[in-house]
Amino acid sequence: MSGLHNDAPGMLPVLSKGKHRNARKGACFMEFASYLAGERWSDHPSCTHPLLAAVARLVNDAISDEHRPRLAPLVPMVIGVDSDDPRMDVAITLRVAATALPVASAERQRVLAVAILSAERILDDLDHRPAGTLTDRSREALDRVPVAAQWARDFAEGEQTTLKGFQRYAAPTAVRCAVEGVANACVSDPDALLHQLLELTIADCSDLVEPRGHPDPARWADACRLTGTVSV
Template identity: 30%
Template sequence: MRRAERVVLMPILARGAHVHPRDGGCFAEVAAALTTHCWTDHPACIPPVLAQLARGVNDRTSAEARTALAPLIPWAINGPRPTTDLTADAAVISLLTGQIPAEVLRAPVPEPLLRRLDRRPRPRHVLDRAGWRRAARRLVRAQLRAVTATLDGPDRDARLRALLVGAIDATRAAVGLGPLPEPGAPPEAGEQLVPVIADLASVDEVLELRVDPVLEDWPDWLRDPWSRRLSEMEARTAPDGEERPDGPAAVAAVAGVGHGGG
């Protein structure tokens, strides 16, 4: 049974990280709630470089336009991958450095940074991989700063959205998927409230905040993209029977991908 006192209304999308969903949920926090039900803005269900870009776009987009990013969230979600797998991260970096055509603003990238990113880490070399990821984070920050420094108002919002859509498409292409479907839009601008169940749970003797979206009470423009993405993941099986990175096992791995409820 669902206890009414645990149901809270979460404003989406909100700027920054949040202690509790009643304070708001950003792009990454909503993704985490949909998949693992953990409350974090660094979810394992989104590739790290894409997650950093999504957080930056979320925070730099105006309050009026930010909620329109929410229908993109399901398409950014992937199954968990080994830390050595940089496929999705490299796809986003290729986009940001201009190797994948996209109608996005690209700032000049310092040559040393480009050289570092072109040099892929050696397999199982932890320090090499850490250095590559640091360079990737620098590139994401530089591109976001370029957008906010040169554009204002609706033009900035549109360019940030295009940057995020391009990055999501790049990660999808890296696993053999087509461009994301045209998402729906909220009926009105600004933050909107959606119900979630928030509760403290003991995980390995540590209390963690668990957030379970009450999806049956979410608006169609949010619920439908998630249902479509779940169906897409469930259908992803390689011709030889081997599951793809976002195949059925990934659906099971993003624990609690059920459709709401407590």
């Protein structure tokens, strides 16, 4: 748990859906992060990249009450994960879209396939790659949904993808569509897949920033006392 320990082994803080005025009213994933980071209580703290924070809020609200406390060990991992590098927006979009694409509904698959192609186009420009280059993960994800992939290619043909438009519209839409797609998917354990989506997205973002120190363990203990704890 990133060097943090609760007062009682096997106990995790209670995380709740939605936005809360203070810890005694409840705490969502990002509100808990704001407290650990020493910031003003908020579900939009400055310590985390806005798009990554959006993924965390959506997963927090979509996952079941039973599983939500198991997200808590991931909270310290988002603190300090922020960058102005647009590659972080691309990394988040590619990860969530590739994770959700195989299990999402047909309508959402189209949105996610377009998002992958748009993100790869941005990466073409940023990394001076040949137009139409795909990462292995994107190619594998699209190959699993050939109908949606072809629809997306037809839709995107001739369309221009600007960085500003991607960051403002395409990336947030992909994040929302991916989380909703997993949450509503006909799979045996959507909670596990939502957890994996968030964990892998955090890992991808962490690869793009400098290593950071861990939050003060005392603040973790204080936050747990405020929110209450649950045994898992």
